Amino acid sequence: MEQNDKNERPGNDKGKPRRSFNFYWIYGIIIVVILAINLFTMSGSSVEIEPTEYTSMVQHGDVDRVVVINDEVAQVYIKKDSLDKEPHKSKLHPSMLTGSNAAGPQYVFNIGSIDAFQDELKKDYEEHGVRYSFKRQDNWGREILQWVLFLAVMAAIWMFIMRRIGGGGGPGGQIFNIGKSRAQVFEGGKSTNITFNDVAGLDEAKEELQEIVDFLKNPKKYTDLGAKIPKGALLVGPPGTGKTLLAKAIAGEANVPFFSLSGSDFVEMFVGVGASRVRDLFKQAKEKAPSIIFIDEIDAIGRARGRSISMGANDERENTLNQLLTEMDGFGTNSGVIILGATNRADVLDRALLRPGRFDRQIFVDMPDLNERQAIFKVHLKPLKLDTTVDVEFLARQTPGFSGADIANICNEAALIAARRKKKVIDKQDFLDAVDRVIGGLEKKNKIITTEEKRHIAFHEAGHATISWLVEHASPLVKVTIVPRGRSLGAAWYLPDERHLTTTEQMLDEMCAALGGRAAEDIMFGMVSTGALSDLEKVTKQAYAMVTMYGLNERVGNISYYDSSGQNEYAFGKPYSEHTAQVIDEEVSKMIEGQYDRAKRLLTENKEKLKALAQQLLEKEVIFKEDLEKIFGERLFEREMKAGPEAPMNGNGAKTKEVPDGPTDPSATGHAEA
Secondary structure: OOOHHHHHHOOOOOOOOOOOOOHHHHHHHHHHHHHHHHHHHOOOOOEEEEHHHHHHHHHHHHHEEEEOOOOOOEEEEEEEOOOOOOHHHHHHHHHHOOOHHHOOEEEEEOOHHHHHHHHHHHHHHHHHHEEEEEOOOOOOHHHHHHHHHHHHHHHHHHHHHHHHHHOOOOOOOOOOOOOOOOOEOOOOOOOOOOOOOOOOOOHHHHHHHHHHHHHOOHHHHHHHHOOOOOEEEEEEEOOOOHHHHHHHHHHHHHHOOOOEEHHHOOOOOOOOOOHHHHHHHHHHHOOOOOOOEEOOOHHHHOOOOOOOOOOOOOOOHHHHHHHHHHHOOOOOOOOOEEEEEEEEOHHEOOOHHOOOOOOOEEOOOOOHHHHHHHHHHHHHOOOEEOOOOOOOOOOOOOOOOOOHHHHHHHHHHHHHHHHHHOOOEOOOOHHHHHHHHHHHHHHHOOOOOHHHHHHHHHHHHHHHHHHHHOOOOOOOOEEEEEOEEEEEEEEEOOOOOOOOOOOOOHHHHHHHHHHHHHHHHEEEEEOOOOOHHHHHHHHHHHHHEEEEEEEEOOOOOOOOOOOOOOOOOOOOOOOOHHHHHHHHHHHHHHHHHHHHHHHHHHHOOOHHHHHHHHHHHHHHOOOEEEHHHHHOOOOOHHHHHOOOOOOOOOOOOOOOOOOOOOOOOOHHHOEOOO
């Protein structure tokens, strides 16, 4: 009811389209009037003839008199008794043969030389009695109308050109409106058609933003207690988590003007344009207060000042930011305007922009948890035709670490896969294939791989699977495949636990499992290949993070060199000495080599089982958890396995695709191409 009330109010004509007055109608009316006047004057005007015709009329005795106008034009008056004769009867309009028009002049012609024509007039007078006279005539009315017509046409052409140039059409678009705001305005019934009901999960963020909307709708409830409306709220979070969607919901819920634009809309190659657009934006917002301004990707203009690479130069972005800071909370009043910002790079924003009074609230929009993913799936599954086998809770459990945008993409990919297979509904298998497609890339069934390369890939992936099965804190294994997908020649798929804290033992076990592929190649073939590139990259980053960021190394100690504020982005040196850098490199190398030796030791102890697992991979190309149970027996660390979701098992180990997936990049644990 509340949504209808704000769009359909009694006695309100906002629902009816307003017809704006078009100034082109004025130009059209002027042209029509001028043409009508010319037509009326031409209807009773003289007939233009040649001088030879005039001479013939004189010789026949039809001409009564001649009047010379401005020494240029001769007006010929015909005798009344000659009008009924030819050629006058056929040449003249019937209206000129009777009544007042019969008095003439009937004909007109250009005389050429006035001296020669005067001699001819004297001769005609003497021989035929044709009278003649000379007149000066000023036709002011017609000249004025001609000038008015000319100016009107020029004004119309000028207006047309200016509108084309200033309206954004063509290469020169916006040249005259370059300092104006480019914000998209939602007001007067115009809405995004998205409400908070369309935003799944993000309950805490919605609660914060709904309070702002409620303040705009019912301010008295808050002002009676002395509360003031928050001046701004900043949405911070990883890409795809729904920051812009929340802003669209506010535009759909709030019954106030909503200005939406991107941070890049202020950036232009001309000096002073960004600051001018900021001023124009806030001027419009103040005129329509209370109102909301939403700036998406605000880091485009909100980057910290004094950190530009071109030091000393006149930075247009800094000028734009200075104007934005002044407009948000400067010397002048700015009541009734709420600022919403969204960014995934809050670490680079200027501290003056983040302080209370400008952005009173910072709302962190994090990756959705299990319950939120389930709610997001329900939203995106509504328009799809689903089979009864699709379980929303199962899909949510198979996608830890996925954002809302990732989930939307998976639902769309599942629909495309089902349509490609000419199905009438989308079943569970299509969703699982969609997860594989989104994470691992396109499956390359026809990729040419030699037999020796295939053996290397099989033992590499079997090494990953074996180590992850034998160590305690590795993520639960889902499947192992040697089918090329994307840039990977093979992959071991895991379903990581959703945990917020990670211990040293857990990180070391993950490193050991990642190095299991190269260790298996070393043991079985006595050589290693370039296929472990992504594994080494992952392990190296993890080891350096343990030593320099998390303080998980005894020799370096409880020290973190991580700068969460991002203020040292343009620092000239490292925050530690050369000796400390050498210590860090030594500890990282020691940590990685230790886990590599550990992986080789575990694989050597279980060499026969490793061979059996690799042989199954060569035969089936895809094996699952139960295949490992047949070879290794039940996993000793069942508690870890039960903590994650149950993976669907394939009873005969056949090459099926009904397998769950995780957010781990296949190339991170796979045999990637070098």
